[in-house]
Amino acid sequence: MRYLPLTPDDRRAMLATIGAASIDDLFVDVPEHARLSGPIDGLPNHASELAVERHMAALARQNVAAGDVPFFLGAGAYRHHVPASVDHLIQRGEFLTAYTPYQPEIAQGTLQMLFEFQTQVARLLGTDVANASMYDGSTACWEAIVMARRITRRGKAILSSGLHPHYVSVARTMATFTGDAIEATAPCLDAGPDTASLIDRIDDDTSCVVVQYPDILGRIGDLSDLAAACHAKKALLIAVVTEPVALGALKSPGEMDADIVVGEGQSIGVGLQFGGPYVGLFGCKQKYVRQMPGRLCGETVDADGKRGFVLTLSTREQHIRREKATSNICTNSGLCALAFSIHMTLLGEAGLRDLAAINHAGAVAAAERLARVPGVTLVNDAFFNEFTLELSKEARPVVRALADRGVLAGVSLGRLYPNEESLANGLVVAVTETTTAEDVETFATELEEVLA
Structure with a gap:
């Protein structure tokens, strides 16, 4: 079977149904300069499998691997040692082929692993509860902002200048669909974070303040006063952690009264992998659990009184009416969450x-x-x-x-x-x-x- 087994008549019928004159009409939102006007230069129209393999291998040899040279890159993705046992265990067939459990109670092993993952994340972030993971840190950050909108019924988010600019970019992009006002500025090369400035900017229209901990410049601030200032205006404090290993030494954001804590879990169990896939962390206070996106695995007992695991909450659009869903996230980063949980278990x-x-x-x-x-x-x-x-x-x-x-x-x-x-x-x-x-x-x- 061809990859796209559609005849010209099939395509014409589909275009007519959606009211488009041609396939090109589907790309009108892509800027002209970003579209290809013809084949990619330097690539033949046809090549043998062996020739393609050799060509791709030659391209790959131009890369410099993180372990080949002195490596000091960070800014949201970090090189840590991942024990060989992590990769060995996640590549077992029971895990590597596992997908979202649409009949979840059948997949007791997957549910138990996610339950343990949630427990580890909640303890790490200092929150009452954590979900079964998100795609990555940046989308988890946006989900926290829109969650704050639902809770406060306000539409202005104040972003710290120390928040990773890629996270800011994701928030700005997504806010074009929700109408949220995103207030963000670039940082200054100062020794400390911009806590005082953030406190001064909170008003009655503010849904949340988003602060990174440690921030994009590596600076560390006490979040307690910022949390108090947010709560005085009935706004929420969202803390973003891009380096979870830091929470082995620092007081957790939850301990400083942050309402929602999100982050990137890549540092624990997940390699750099040329930028992904990664695993988003998401925790919050118990009183906000029903507004939390994604899924929540819980522990229970079956009819015989034996320990078992279930999907306690699943407020996503595949499980309930779309207009009632808290998120359109369709799955959690299960395999990366498993790697995180195994590595965390090995560390203790x-x-x-x-x-x-x-x-x-x-x-x-x-x-x-x-x-x-x-x-x-x-x-x-x-x-x-x-x-x-x-x-x-x-x-x-x-x-x-x-x-x-x-x-x-x-x-x-x-x-x-x-x-x-x-x-x-x-x-x-x-x-x-x-x-x-x-x-x-x-x-x-x-x-x-x-x-x-």
Whole structure:
């Protein structure tokens, strides 16, 4: 069978049904400059399977793997050591082929795993309850904003300048369909987060304040005063955690009275994988559980009194009337959630705390060494495993020059904020347990030569 077994008559009938004159009419919302006007240059119309395999392998060899060179990239996706047992277990046939349980009670193993995952996430985030996962951190962040809209019946979200700009972009895109007002600004190269400014901007129209913890520059702030200010105006505080390993060392957002806590779980059990798939984390206070998107697995007993697991809540559009659904998310990131849960189980609470301590100690040592390089200033006065440097030169060409020398030196703020000249010299550097002292010394030596 062909991939698209449609005849020209089939296509004409489908177009007539939807009122389109041609297939091109379906792409009118795609800007002209983004459309292909013909075949992709350099690719033949036909090739053998062997030729295609060789060509793709040659392209793949141009990539630099994270483990091949000193690696300091972060900004929302982090290189951590994932034990081999994680991949071994998730590739068992029972898990690798599992999909959304449409007859959920049949899939007791899947439900039990998700129940354990939820428990781990709730404890990590400091929330009363957590769901069975989301697609990733950025979409979880948006789901939290629209959840706050439902709870408060207000339509203005104030986003911290320290929120990852990609998360801001997702929120802006989705808000075009809901009418929510998204207030967001770019950060300044200050030592501390913008807590005071956020408090000053909360008013009676505010549905929520969204703050990242630690933020995009690696800065850490106490969320307690911000939570109190939100609640005084009957708004919600949403905390975003892109590096969950940090919560092995830091007080959780839930402990500081955040109403909704979301995040990216990639750091635990999930490799970088060229950008995905990842796993979104979502937790909230018990009183808001019925407004939480996605699914919630629960524990019960069967007719014989034996322990069993069920879908306790499933307020998504496939299970109830669309207009009543809290989200149109069609599945959770089950396999990545499983990897997260296995890795977290292997670590345990003590292991997570030890891992966090190793990350922080390595980052402190790296920050101190790099700050001694002429032309480098450390911006942060507090951080976990990620910090920001201000260079004497624009960071983007410095990062490129260091990459040519075999050092992946971090994420330039000019890449994240291309229209903000004040951030052009900023460089976000991440250090994890995979970073060695030799890596740091190589980075410092090469950086000094590039800045000279």
